[in-house]
Amino acid sequence: MTDELFGELEARHKQILDALGTDVFVITSGAPGPGIGLFRQDSNFHYLTGFPEQGAVAVFDPTQDSERVLLFVKEKDRQDEVWQGFTIGVKQARATFPVDGVHNVQSLRSTLEERLKGRTVFYKSVHNHPQNSVLGKLLEQEGTEVRDSGPPFETLLDMRIIKSAWEVEQTRRAIAISTDGHHACMRAVGRHGFEYQLEAEFEYACKLQGVRHFAFGAIVAAGAHATCQHYVENNGPIADDDLVLIDAGARWNMYCADITRTFPASGTFSPVQRDLYEIVLASQKAGVEAVAPELTFHELNNIAAHVLIDGLKELGILHGNTDEIIDKNAYRDFWPGGLAHSVGLDVHDSTPKGFSGPDAERKLEPGMVITVEPGFYSQDFNHQIPETFKHIGIRVEDNVLVTENGHENLTAAVVKELADVEQMVSSGR
Template sequence: MQTEYRQRREQLMAKIGNGTGIFRSAPMAVMHNDVEYVYRQDSDFFYLTGFNEPEAVAVLAPHHSEHRFILFVQPKDLEKEVWTGYRCGVDAAKEIYGADAAYPIHELDEKLPQYLEKADRIYYHLGRDRSFNETILTHYQKLLRTYPKRGTGPIGIEDPGPILHSMRLIKSEGELALMRKAADIAIEAHNHALQVTAPGRYEYEIQAEMEHIFRLRGAMGPAYPSIVASGANACVLHYIENNRQMQSKDLLLIDAGCAYEYYNSDITRTFPVGGKFTPEQKALYEIVLEAQKQAIAQVKPGNSFHAPHEQAVRILTTGLVELGLLKGDIDTLITEEKYKPFYMHRTSHWLGLDVHDAGAYQHGEHPQTLQPGQVLTIEPGIYIVPATKPPEDQPEIDPRWLGIGIRIEDDVLVTPQGHEVLTAGVPKEVQEVERF
């Protein structure tokens, strides 16, 4: 992978020209008191370096005569490493990660100016690390004051995100191999969940069964807090309590994926706990399944990113009208967004190093065009929230529909010919998810 990290840096440096890029590692997150969460590197930092330690800064200086890639890292400290784990150190930062120069992190203020004084701008994201923001702004302001004497130096700060995130949108073969692995592990976990779910079991038991498979198969763990939502809990989009005992007439909505070497999968399936849909559950499920299939069909090069969502909304709205949950002209209902009490989220998001991955969905008035190498989710749903109050011109909701929540989600790769569903190995046809 070091070759690929180097290629990414070279590609970014070609785009920033005479600028200097500065990237800060993610901070350690505290769980409680002095106990920390397992460390997770900032995705942009990892994408460019593969370096997985805190308290680090990467500098890209394409204009520098000797050092184009510079790392500032924690120095070796055997006493601290006994407590908190091994550190790469300065020497290995060059040997392993290919830095042209490496320094202890405490030398940042001393060494950084030499990589800024010939740059025409600084590429840096002013994020939530206020202290480091001030460090960069202090260097920038100092160089601005001396600019008249030297005639060189940065005259602006620009966020590198729009450039870097457009790169991250297109996945390499190496990245896709990791995403396929993450998908395969999550497929196994979802298929296992379908087999072991039964009335009387608790949501957290199914969560545990799935997350056991994640770790057993080498994943870092869940890609996000697993959603295991039975009954009306499925109408809460980000339900994570997972503590209800499941009943025979419930549906179970599971939205769970894993992270494998930093790359993520994201799958949702909904199926009957007792093995058979009720008539109402089946009717809504078939609408969502058809919406998902037709949305996936819209994933192909040249189509708008919004095309799958627009298709899903049309199918869902039409189905809701046919069931009497909405009334009126389909086009008018869509234009006036009358479907939103039942379908309140978008159909897709990018997927990769982040679950909601980096990359623009729209450029001004123009939506992103789908291109080979992009990976996105397709996840329509219908949620008949018990407290839903339909608009005044819409019918009251018959109680038999209340508390039904359904979502079906797959991870889809845009290919030169169309698309590939990376998570197709999890059943979703009615006859496949009904077990009796």
Template sequence: MTSLAASAHAERRARLCAQMAPGAVAVLPTAPEAMRNSDTEYPYRHDSYFYYLTGFTEPDSVLVLVAANGARPAQAILFCRQKNLEREIWDGFRHGPDGARAAFGFDAAFPIEDLDGEMVKLLANAPAAYYALGHSAALDLQMKTWLQAVRRQARSGVTAPAVAHDLLAMLDEMRLFKDDGEVALMQRAARISGRAHERAMRASRPGMFEYEIEAELLHEFRKSGAQYPAYTPIVAAGANACVLHYNANSAQSRDGDLVLIDAGCELDSYAADITRTYPVNGRFSAPQKLLYELVLAAHSAALAAVRPGRRYSDIHDSAVGVLAQGMLDAGLLDKAVYGNAENAIAERAHLQFYMHGTGHWLGLDVHDVGAYRDVRADDKPSRRLEPGMVLTVEPGIYVRPAAGVPEQFWNIGIRIEDDVVVTTDSHAILSDNAPRLAAEIEEVMGQR
């Protein structure tokens, strides 16, 4: 399923072909189906790279691109399953090669069974091959088989590609920059996810199980048209919020607990990723509110660093500076030992309570592709932000019981995460409809 026009995918294919050597061939399969158990498959999810270039969501499909060479224009060729009316009764609609070519704007389309024979023809005399080097043992073996078949024609003057390039590295850089259609789609995904977080807040009561709260999220996702969660939701009450990747979602909340929810939907293949933390009884205690306001201040400092020209690392550094000072002021870190935030950070003392990064790229994958460093420079500094990049901003604090840690803060885990797009002069928060301020959260929960 795609809500982006076929022309958007075609334009991406054209841009990729323009970066390839003249006459070179690129090969990109979609994801295979995976068995869950016995004869039951997991719900199918296409490969993100494949979808980015095609908009096509059926399994058993391969995209082949042939770059322009002189007067010969570039070609986009799809291999996919044939129409099969009997199988469609069981498994649903198939486009078939002719239908796919017409609907998605390919130059040619063939049955997937023809792939081996056609690839040997397409690779003959091509100067280079582009594919996901080392990404899939099955694809590596296929490429080896095709190239061997081409080399067997050497006596007829046929040559095999002499160079192989990593296709994914090129696509990573393309996918890092979202166009207007992608940003609009991610805005919708974020809005749905924000409503789901607010729904969970309104539904929450002390004594509810984490999975009951999770059900509120999933209800809002599907009710609003999202196909899936973008990842397994985290619904963590009390001490569970101090486990970064907790997802058992099976414990019972207690009066006085904070609940940390990290959840976002996937809408038409694009992900949202939002975290909110709130008191299950509707009111922050004094220690909870102190740490919540600290994380919120770190969130604001990190957001201020999201603008064109700033380095990606500035986002994390801004958040850590605020958090480390707050840890000293709250007594989580000993001022007599560290003196100031700079020393605490230099000694890595803040890692006891904040041990992860402050965000990641976001897009077709929840942890989306793209380099975080400028690989063109010798020292590979953190790359500068540019318009069209979409990322998360997600500082947090996690206080486990330990000697020297004030007991009033034990088992408090807080994270605040939003989805942000870099604009031409600043940034825009895609997930701004999810209540974030402590007063907003308490107001929403007071309406239960």
């Protein structure tokens, strides 16, 4: 573990302990998944412990003198290491992680039984966690009150949405690698006839640089597939006159990139594709340019929507007063998604209510990393528009850091200007 992360974890512990008053917070790691596969730690557990294994438990108790932050981990076990994987074990965990005590998870009950009696305990069970039944019995004790919402959970989300300089550095690395992945796909499309081949190009470029987890399953959508927001089948053919939409991002030290680009398979936008792409791009650039502290997500959404709607009006796709179209959400047939979400340890990070819901009035603050991702999507139900604009999906998505004075576009190196995209695709053909 690096010194920076060690220091970050200590600061996070202090904030959680302060939020607890005299209450206790019990948080479990991620649970094992089905079959054989690479485990990824639960984001909250990772944020608070840095401990990478499944089956662990952390306990925060501000009333203790010395053992205020405890970690319970699996002890090294020969059968486990023969079959399941190598483990850190109690001794090595003690030497590595910034906690007050590390215990064998088998001693969870004996260590906590007295301590939890009569206390208010914040705890949410994780499906399939091996300690669920032990924890359940511990928390059923007379006088113990369990809460699955409240201060530590809220504090955790508020902490996670504001990134430290170290967290931004991890995000930059995820973005730099993902940038190579997106450019590799643009250059390779001329050699490939199927969406899954571009998915392979993206993953290959990332895995060559040490990426072990992705932010989400890549969306590689050619032609009409791109009109579905979260198309993940990636098994369709790519025709020469298709636009290809790729929404994909790597993780680095658990931090996600979430980048979308749309490009013509042939290397040249058709006139209709060009018109629509320019409108989405103008809307996206207006959104990125507007990012600054104090602006709400709702306000940011409407800045981008204004540009998108004005453009679609010029093409005859929308009609009427732009402000009215926004107020009535009359553009949502063509752009059903939200403009922005926070990105971090989760790709949709720390925004439980969603920025199109109650969090829409939340103000941007320095240290947030958000997406800006307007789009145009037309399916069969959009019967009122000319046929020529149907079955087209376009999205352009950057990741933007909110700074004291405005913003920094962290994904600025991924080409998006029309001529640059055409050149990148053509250079590989």
